[in-house]
Amino acid sequence: MNKPRFQKRTLFLFAYLLFALLPIYWMLNMSFKTNEEIVSSFSLWPQDFTLANYITIFTDESWYSGYINSLIYVGINVVIAVCVALPAAYAFSRYRFLGDKHVFFWLLTNRMTPPAVFLLPFFQLYSTFGLMDTHIAVALAHLLFNVPLAVWILEGFMSGIPREIDETAYIDGYSFPQFFIKIFLPLIKSGVGVTAFFCFMFSWVELLLARTLTSVNAKPIVAIMTRTVSASGMDWATLAAAGVLTIIPGAMVIWFVRHYIAKGFAMGRV
Amino acid sequence: MSSAMKPVNQRAWLLVLPVIICVAFSAILPLMTVVNYSLQDIISPDRRVFVGLEWFAEIMRDEELHGALFRQIQFSLSALAIEIPLGIALALAMPAEGWKSSAVLVTVALSLLIPWNVVGTIWQIFGRTDIGLLGHTLDSLGFAYSYTGDPTHAWMTVLLMDVWHWTPLVALLVFAGLRSIPDAYYQAARIDGASPFAVFRFIQLPKLRGVLLIAVLLRFMDSFMIYTEPFVLTGGGPGNATTFLSQYLTQKAVGQFDLGPAAAFSLIYFLIILVFCYILYTWMQTVETTTDRGHSHE
Amino acid sequence: MAHIELALSHAYGANPQTDADYALLPLEITFEDGGAYALLGPSGCGKSTMLNIISGLVVPSHGSVKFDGVDVSTHTPQKRNIAQVFQFPVIYDTMTVAQNLAFPLKNRGVAEAVIKRRVGEIAEMLEISAELDRRASGLSADQKQIISLGRGLVRPDVTAVLFDEPLTVIDPHLKWKIRRKLKQIHRELKLTFLYVTHDQVEALTFADQVLVMSRGQVLQIGSAEDLFERPAHTFVGHFIGSPGMNFIPAKNDGVTLAFLGKRFSSAGNVPTGDVTIGIRPEYVGVMAANAVGTVDFQVTRVQDIGTYFSLTCVAGGVTVKIRMSSQLTIPQTGDVVGLDLNNSRTCYYQNEGLVL
Numbered sequence: 001m002n003k004p005r006f007q008k009r010t011l012f013l014f015a016y017l018l019f020a021l022l023p024i025y026w027m028l029n030m031s032f033k034t035n036e037e038i039v040s041s042f043s044l045w046p047q048d049f050t051l052a053n054y055i056t057i058f059t060d061e062s063w064y065s066g067y068i069n070s071l072i073y074v075g076i077n078v079v080i081a082v083c084v085a086l087p088a089a090y091a092f093s094r095y096r097f098l099g100d101k102h103v104f105f106w107l108l109t110n111r112m113t114p115p116a117v118f119l120l121p122f123f124q125l126y127s128t129f130g131l132m133d134t135h136i137a138v139a140l141a142h143l144l145f146n147v148p149l150a151v152w153i154l155e156g157f158m159s160g161i162p163r164e165i166d167e168t169a170y171i172d173g174y175s176f177p178q179f180f181i182k183i184f185l186p187l188i189k190s191g192v193g194v195t196a197f198f199c200f201m202f203s204w205v206e207l208l209l210a211r212t213l214t215s216v217n218a219k220p221i222v223a224i225m226t227r228t229v230s231a232s233g234m235d236w237a238t239l240a241a242a243g244v245l246t247i248i249p250g251a252m253v254i255w256f257v258r259h260y261i262a263k264g265f266a267m268g269r270v
Numbered sequence: 271m272s273s274a275m276k277p278v279n280q281r282a283w284l285l286v287l288p289v290i291i292c293v294a295f296s297a298i299l300p301l302m303t304v305v306n307y308s309l310q311d312i313i314s315p316d317r318r319v320f321v322g323l324e325w326f327a328e329i330m331r332d333e334e335l336h337g338a339l340f341r342q343i344q345f346s347l348s349a350l351a352i353e354i355p356l357g358i359a360l361a362l363a364m365p366a367e368g369w370k371s372s373a374v375l376v377t378v379a380l381s382l383l384i385p386w387n388v389v390g391t392i393w394q395i396f397g398r399t400d401i402g403l404l405g406h407t408l409d410s411l412g413f414a415y416s417y418t419g420d421p422t423h424a425w426m427t428v429l430l431m432d433v434w435h436w437t438p439l440v441a442l443l444v445f446a447g448l449r450s451i452p453d454a455y456y457q458a459a460r461i462d463g464a465s466p467f468a469v470f471r472f473i474q475l476p477k478l479r480g481v482l483l484i485a486v487l488l489r490f491m492d493s494f495m496i497y498t499e500p501f502v503l504t505g506g507g508p509g510n511a512t513t514f515l516s517q518y519l520t521q522k523a524v525g526q527f528d529l530g531p532a533a534a535f536s537l538i539y540f541l542i543i544l545v546f547c548y549i550l551y552t553w554m555q556t557v558e559t560t561t562d563r564g565h566s567h568e
Numbered sequence: 569m570a571h572i573e574l575a576l577s578h579a580y581g582a583n584p585q586t587d588a589d590y591a592l593l594p595l596e597i598t599f600e601d602g603g604a605y606a607l608l609g610p611s612g613c614g615k616s617t618m619l620n621i622i623s624g625l626v627v628p629s630h631g632s633v634k635f636d637g638v639d640v641s642t643h644t645p646q647k648r649n650i651a652q653v654f655q656f657p658v659i660y661d662t663m664t665v666a667q668n669l670a671f672p673l674k675n676r677g678v679a680e681a682v683i684k685r686r687v688g689e690i691a692e693m694l695e696i697s698a699e700l701d702r703r704a705s706g707l708s709a710d711q712k713q714i715i716s717l718g719r720g721l722v723r724p725d726v727t728a729v730l731f732d733e734p735l736t737v738i739d740p741h742l743k744w745k746i747r748r749k750l751k752q753i754h755r756e757l758k759l760t761f762l763y764v765t766h767d768q769v770e771a772l773t774f775a776d777q778v779l780v781m782s783r784g785q786v787l788q789i790g791s792a793e794d795l796f797e798r799p800a801h802t803f804v805g806h807f808i809g810s811p812g813m814n815f816i817p818a819k820n821d822g823v824t825l826a827f828l829g830k831r832f833s834s835a836g837n838v839p840t841g842d843v844t845i846g847i848r849p850e851y852v853g854v855m856a857a858n859a860v861g862t863v864d865f866q867v868t869r870v871q872d873i874g875t876y877f878s879l880t881c882v883a884g885g886v887t888v889k890i891r892m893s894s895q896l897t898i899p900q901t902g903d904v905v906g907l908d909l910n911n912s913r914t915c916y917y918q919n920e921g922l923v924l
Binding site: 010012019022024026030039042080084088100112118120140141143148149152156159197205221247253254255 | 277279280282286288293296297299301304307377379380381382384385387388392393395401434442443446450480487495497498515516519536540544551
Binding site: 452454455457458460461462463464465468472473476477 | 623625644645646650651652654655656658660661662663671672675676716719720
């Protein structure tokens with residue numbers, strides 16, 4: 001390896017990581033200050049370190065229930081999206097059938113619709129079915145954009161596996177479900193990891209639909225955070241603490257799927 | 271594996287059925303409602319008048335809409351132009367294995383997991399000259415930085431925020447794609463004496479085509495629909511300098527509370543994205559066809 | 569052109585303790601310049617490791633690799649000037665066939681005219697001149713493998729060509745075509761060819777000398793005939809041939825060789841103690857029951873393979889497989905026959921190694 005080129009890459013990486021972390025650090029910094037300190041002085045670290053903001057969130061049910069609600073509907077959504085997308089992605093990857101290209105593209109178009117467009121119709125639809133303010137409602141609504149994404153990503157990964165592997169398995173006597181679960185899935189672990197991560201991500205951060213379809217029982221954290229604007233101005237400190245806490249479940253998810261994202265699959269190793 | 275060799279199997283529809291049901295429920299039913307609204311004047315819940323395409327005509331003539339559309343296109347193109355190359359560069363720089371790989375992966379992906387209103391808030395604070403690191407630093411260096419007052423500064427801040435927020439998406443997709451290139455290709459390149467740039471151009475880039483298509487499509491669509499982050503950061507200002515399409519739609523729907531025009535606009539909005547994406551999709555498919563298929567055809 | 573000497577052992581882990589920690593147990597091998605060698609063995613036997621050590625993709629943890637007397641253990645593949653063909657075709661999709669072949673020369677800064685001539689020569693030899701301007705990605709798998717090979721041959725000073733199970737993704741009916749081409753090229757260019765495979769037919773038809781490997785050890789190096797007639801290890805006897813060699817446990821006290829309840833006079837130089845008798849299905853003598861010098865077996869299965877018959881015979885808990893030419897009278901299932909297992913073709917083994 002050329003020494004100079006190697007260093008250029010590392011330098012670039014460090015520069016980006018700094019860029020990525022600085023705004024987050026700043027929020028972290030603020031979360032340990034009081035509102036008074038934030039407004040009055042400027043410092044790179046808290047002069048008057050305090051955990052008060054976090055305590056507020058952990059003890060106030062209206063705050064922490066938000067996290068739990070979000071986790072529930074996001075979890076449901078990811079599971080449904082991946083399970084439903086796997087067979088479909090396989091079909092698109094391995095077969096041609098009537099209208100296949102059009103259906104594929106149609107799926108993607110569903111992700112292209114601005115959620116704002118669906119606000120009112122969703123509201124009426126879920127009210128009719130009595131699904132308002134439930135976790136399943138938000139989970140189902142988020143399928144709108146997560147399922148097409150899951151199919152799209154999984155199909156890409158599946159197409160990278162040579163069809164010889166499928167054929168060998170059938171010759172060896174595997175039934176389709178056996179083949180799919182025992183042989184195929186391990187090979188696309190990387191793809192499943194990436195898909196699960198993106199589904200989690202897009203569902204976790206979505207605000208508009210989640211806020212519209214819930215009121216009390218299933219109110220997600222993203223909705224609760226928008227109420228921190230009060231008469232006395234922005235409650236920067238608590239908002240910052242809440243923001244920091246929203247990053248944690250996501251960080252955990254990345255940590256769990258990191259190997260699936262990082263490891264590729266080698267051709268011909270079967 | 272050439273897709274020209276995929277066998278025809280109509281029973282594959284069964285595999286696709288669950289997906290179609292889910293998405294139809296979430297998409298087709300609501301869409302039909304929107305179409306319904308766009309063709310009517312809803313004076314009150316009980317009094318509706320069919321007005322045909324009148325709302326569509328009115329929307330097309332709207333000057334403010336043209337302005338918002340133009341700004342939106344500028345924004346999306348700028349964001350893509352920065353995020354795609356930067357994402358690729360980042361993916362190439364990220365370590366492939368070991369604890370360093372995991373650490374970098376988590377750090378890079380963090381910005382993707384922050385709720386969008388919080389992203390807006392972070393940058394709102396970050397850019398303020400009184401309590402934000404960026405604003406304060408720029409201010410003390412002598413720049414008259416103000417994202418609330420100066421349209422150019424507002425633009426740059428919104429763009430910077432988007433780059434900060436979404437480049438990791440591109441980077442992660444490309445990173446996963448890079449990991450799926452078998453070692454043998456790199457080994458063969460070493461044996462052939464290829465330079466690192468040749469490796470990138472002839473091995474990595476071609477193999478990343480599929481992944482890059484996903485990345486470009488995703489980023490284009492999402493940037494075209496962007497709402498929360500710029501709204502929280504600048505509120506669309508100063509003036510309407512950073513008012514993009516989604517915000518314009520919401521202003522119209524919520525402000526005037528006229529469902530008819532809002533629905534019509536929604537459909538047009540959707541159609542615009544659809545057309546752009548279709549063009550992108552077909553273009554990249556033809557590129558794929560000419561390189562992968564050679565002389566064989568479907 | 570290179571004379572390659574290996575004196576090494578290799579373990580992937582840091583502190584190898586037992587034999588099982590080693591991918592390659594200590595060995596010393598010489599590959600003559602211009603020879604065609606096959607590394608044959610089941611998965612995990614270490615043949616790919618050996619190939620990668622020779623090519624330079626892996627550095628041996630102990631010992632050295634020498635090319636023409638020069639220690640190249642830490643040299644890159646590029647520096648050793650080898651060519652390698654992998655299990656699946658590795659070609660540059662975005663280039664034409666001609667550009668693919670020209671690539672290694674271009675990277676060395678060779679003149680355009682020279683490149684063109686050389687590419688033409690190689691294409692001619694590989695019989696792909698007609699495809700030179702086609703996009704490489706549009707070709708079939710076997711054509712792509714030929715191009716992968718061509719890219720390695722295009723350098724005039726290439727030292728050795730290494731093949732790592734190159735026919736894995738090739739259609740069976742095209743495999744012979746490529747094998748034939750490889751032999752042709754070897755005869756023309758007289759380069760050192762090293763071919764890794766788990767398929768004995770490929771190995772035996774391609775190479776002059778075959779190295780049979782198992783669990784990190786080279787058990788025998790020899791021509792197809794050597795391996796067939798006198799396998800040095802019971803594993804070799806079992807792996808080579810279809811079906812492999814028959815093995816019968818016996819006891820030798822110097823005078824008498826006893827197995828399956830019968831006694832035979834023992835050849836003087838067979839070591840005493842527990843011995844294993846090995847005899848190939850082709851060399852088992854078939855006679856009437858109770859014939860002199862034979863052991864009675866009952867025939868349990870007769871299969872007509874076409875050019876010969878394959879019979880399975882059982883006696884005293886031991887199963888023996890035999891091959892009989894279709895010209896002879898074939899016994900029926902259930903018949904009792906006398907099998908001559910101890911004849912001039914028999915090999916004797918002790919502790920799995922050939923002793924006579």
